[in-house]
Amino acid sequence: MTTPGRLYLVPNTLDFGAPQRPGEPLPDLQQVLPLSVLQTAARLTHWLAENAKTTRAFLKRVDAVTPLAQPLQSLRIEELPRPPKGQPGRAQALRPADLARLLQPALEGQDIGLISEAGMPAVADPGAEVVQQAHALGIPVVPLAGPSALLLAMAASGLNGQSFAFVGYLPVDEAARGQRLRELEGLSRRIGQTQMFIETPYRNAAMLNALLGALQPATRLSIACGLTLAQGWNRTMTVQQWRQAGVQMPGDVPAVFALLAG
């Protein structure tokens, strides 16, 4: 019996989709990724990716620091099936036959890299089903250290880091979103738990408006925008202070929102 390969969970940078000044190179990968992650990525020949094109772009950046073991063109990069439109982050319900096919190289002894467009795969991003199936098949799963917007936002918030939850995306519908926010605020007050969520960047401003409209003045709200990027910032204030500060949210940089009821 062949010893199975491993499934490496390879963190990506957080600069995906962020605007750049013309002619400005992307930041060096060593800004946010450990050297050993680059070395592992450089030797992997099989990839499962949220997006094949952005994975190739990532591997070009890896190659600039640590030459790839094989030419980029010869690597096998398979895309994970996409979630249904308009439901970012929803469970994808991959068919078992797809999962088996995607992981077949590992059963044949090949190491596989799992990667998303930004941050850690399988956390607020596709990939959990693949990881689950790897466990079921006895394929060792090796998570590699790297940037995670959620974790960095949590640390930077100064809110309760002994009890916190990430709840994904909120409803887009205004009334439903307001209700969900009040529900999360009530839960936060009852059990003292920080509640975190994300939004697609072009709805950042709408989200801030919704937060300032729905939450109590004493609730503490943290926003971390463009983490690890040159233009990134983060700030924690009470809702009342946010109302007075008149902060403008960028519409093209990802943000993480966190609240803790007072």
Next chain:
Amino acid sequence: MTTPGRLYLVPNTLDFGAPQRPGEPLPDLQQVLPLSVLQTAARLTHWLAENAKTTRAFLKRVDAVTPLAQPLQSLRIEELPRPPKGQPGRAQALRPADLARLLQPALEGQDIGLISEAGMPAVADPGAEVVQQAHALGIPVVPLAGPSALLLAMAASGLNGQSFAFVGYLPVDEAARGQRLRELEGLSRRIGQTQMFIETPYRNAAMLNALLGALQPATRLSIACGLTLAQGWNRTMTVQQWRQAGVQMPGDVPAVFALLAG
């Protein structure tokens, strides 16, 4: 008015307290930390630390990769007040006067590094109050990318990464712990949320027993032990499968536990 310095949240390795073979050096910091984090750490002269001794050990390892800007002996390393015994992870309720004193160098224009004994400061570790106070004083907070046992365990679990909670430590008392586990399992079933928690390493085996006794057979349980370490492993199975597998938990390596009700 002086421009304030920044408060850098500096990630540490995850090998704190893990057993080593005699004569074996600690792993190279570049295994788990980006080069830019080492460069930032090497130039900081003011530190706020969970533990001054382990911070000096960390800085010696940094120095081996990127020479420190000033001799180790000349750095100012202040310890955060310790939480009360037997209450790991509880809010520390630092006095405002202490917080003001700890952050005074930043108000005078000095950058400060905040660091814990392992992983990210202020997440499942001391430091959140300092971060909160930095926001209140207008001191910019800069979280640096690095390893977090919680985040790595979440990714490696294959459980729901679109909705998850970290709830810290569970009660030590057997009856109270069983009740808390059933409460977390019920919550997980109701809202489909992964529930994560930690335990001090010498209670790892007791925790696994408690989990196998309290949870439903179909609940999925993930254990990640010694993440990023050579002897590390992680595994996700149903409670029923764990009962049959007879896994022995090490008593000297940190573990993260995660469950998702079936």
